[in-house]
Amino acid sequence: MNIFRILKNDSWIKPFLHKYRKSLILALILGFITFFCAGALMFNSGYLISRSASLPENILLVYVPIVLTRAFGISRPVFKYLERLTSHNWVLKMTSELRLKLYQVLEKDAVFFKNDYQTGDILGLLSEDIDHIQNLYLRTVFPTIIAWLLYIFIVIGLGYFSLWFALVMLLLFAVVIFVLPLWSVVINGARQEQQKQMRNQLYTELTDNVLGISDWIFSQRNLQYTEKHVQHEKKLRKVTQEIRNFNHTRNFIAQLIFCMIAVALLLWTSRYFPGNHGGQANWIAAFVLVIFPLIDAFAPLSDSAQETNIYKDSLLRFNQLQNKQQVKVETLQNQAKLDTPYTIEIKHLDFRYTDGDKLIIEDLNLKIAGGEKLAILGRSGSGKSTLANLIRGDRRPTRGTVELNQQETALLGDDISNYIGVIHQTPYLFNTSIRNNLSIGDESASEQRLWDVLERVGLKQLVAALPEQLDTLVDEAGLRFSGGERHRLALARILLKDVPIIILDEPTVSLDPVTEQELIETFIKELHGKTLIWITHHLQGLSLMDRVVFLEDGRLQMSGDPQKLAETSAHYRKLLAIDHGI
Structure with missing residues (x-):
């Protein structure tokens, strides 16, 4: 919720959302179509395999699924390519203008920037925060919105066949889409924010110590400096390992839930589409197989959600920079020319x-x-x-x-x-x-x-x-x-x-x-x-x-x-x- 409050008052990112809104909407539509084609491909493939195994009395009964399988098989990589091309083009346009805006803000009042930030902070801002804003859309906003659209589509589609089973899927998918991401934000999000702060601290200390390396050497404390840097690196590695361990546990739970969804689909289709050879039983494999390509849409949501703390910090730094610079630049106007003697x-x-x-x-x-x-x-x-x-x-x-x-x-x-x-x-x-x-x-x-x-x-x-x-x-x-x-x-x-x-x-x-x-x-x-x-x-x-x-x-x-x-x-x-x- 914090990141939404920050975005509401943001003066860096929101202007680009309006400026490039058509490209943004197109990227989301293409992303949805990509996963729809992936699911439809497996759906048709499952039906085609089952129908072919039941000795169809007419070749036309499998010809249409063959054509659709070929069509969805071609459409999936085509739409994926178009989606990547559109989304990355949108993000690169935004971040290029964001960099230009950043440099213009710094250039207006560069000397005062040092009052509030050390050299390492400047490096952290330029090297990491721009990338974080870029990843905010590529790794969080786009995948999350596309997953929500698929979630709504799946629940409504299943509701057409069975209302009670649609409610079961509503709850199971909700665990993957909402519960696990929220858990990641609470537990791992704090660790990631700590990791980013430690990296920025390393930027600052490493820069300051390298610039003052002669003082370390002259005072014969170079070994102390090395030991200090090694300790900071060790703490950073420890936090990074904790993040990885949590991710492994959470991903294992997510895979179990997907397994439960697949089993639930198998049991439901067996009861809803009864039969022995052919007929409605051919739909069982179609419904069960469709879940596997959709895992790619839902699995990354937890990783995306836990990174919002990092994006929040980057957005805050940008907007605080803008506010400080505006105040200071205003004080530089209408300065009189100075005359000798200079005291x-x-x-x-x-x-x-x-x-x-x-x-x-x-x-x-x-x-x-x-x-x-x-x-x-x-x-x-x-x-x-x-x-x-x-x-x-x-x-x-x-x-x-x-x-x-x-x-x-x-x-x-x-x-x-x-x-x-x-x-x-x-x-x-x-x-x-x-x-x-x-x-x-x-x-x-x-x-x-x-x-x-x-x-x-x-x-x-x-x-x-x-x-x-x-x-x-x-x-x-x-x-x-x-x-x-x-x-x-x-x-x-x-x-x-x-x-x-x-x-x-x-x-x-x-x-x-x-x-x-x-x-x-x-x-x-x-x-x-x-x-x-x-x-x-x-x-x-x-x-x-x-x-x-x-x-x-x-x-x-x-x-x-x-x-x-x-x-x-x-x-x-x-x-x-x-x-x-x-």
Whole structure:
């Protein structure tokens, strides 16, 4: 009943039911005809065998059943093919438009999607939920409606011969069509929902752990990570095995009921169509054999019903996504153009990923003046990178505001890229030419300007020595370049974009000390006059910054000029000593 309530208020699937209603009705009719032909084939075959064995006095008595058997034998695969073609065409049209709608919703406000979902959730939504919606119709809606139509047809047909026997079949078939599916929903449906949640959890944890694999290795906890993943896989296998065991038991009960139906038909036809050789006795095999192809129509109903919990969860996720995105997209309208000087102000900032989680950042107040060079220090997990995402508007605060010239950065949408640029720890280079990789910063940049920025970042001689120079292809992720060279190419993009505020998110963490110092000096020189926010846990090069702030468990613990802090703060001097290995 839950899934029907969700479908009633659904804004994702219902529009396609109306749009493609003719194809939907045609698929259901063809499905009914397919099973009707299968049953009619066995009915005619049973009658033909019995009649032929009784030495018919006229060949015409078996000629008509022979023709009908041939006709139904040909019709069954033809209609089955047409039904599959129509139903799959309907479903594929619907899911293709559903995917397009999903991508359009995500694209409108992609940065805010991360506020409510982790990367693993996004993968679960894209990889599983679309398939679940597709299976909702192919494996549940179509088979269930077709089985109900056959159920009504069978009961009415038997009622023509015997009302009391039609009532007996009404009850026996009801067990297969209603009781066993309901039992499956109550018992196994919950297990399947648990299975899906565990898979989504594995998506999330595996994605997060792979992205942070270096932290596991550096902390020498890689075996702990492997053991944790194995335990989760073991729990998933246990639930999967419980589902299989229940299915085996339920299917065995269903087969017993079908056996009872076949025996009941045999006994009823023996009494209703008495006779020895020929005559009405020829109908006994016809009625009994007709039940066997209909098993294919009724047997899958229990499996289909128990999966409705999974479909319900997928429908909820889609509709919740739509509602959240509509609210957020409306807040991005009519933003004014910002003018210099650019000041960032953080007021009473709190942030947690989801309700119930601990605060990553708590009551943070910070003001960054235009042109200031600020270093944000802190241990891994102290909230540095989260703060960088909040400053750029990639995440929205749980409480408080992050403002750029009195405008919330989270409400600037795509315009934020005109004011704030980011150089990450591992800058990504695309599998295309150096020219195209640089032109991401400014598509209209002339060739001379490209050479100018390469010279500024110290890569002009390297690129000029390559066989095709700017048109040299870059390997996927820029693997042909060293770490320092990739960072210099990322800096060249930033220089082409010419944004006033630059965030350096631990860009030197994997470099050797000499390359690190050279790169820091290049950043400071080439980004002179711009606001520079350097996220780091390494103290090398901090003397070149105007101010240093230190985050500890999401709180601002220390702030000041690096030279003065070295003179007045024992804690800062201790950090310097640790960083220098003293």
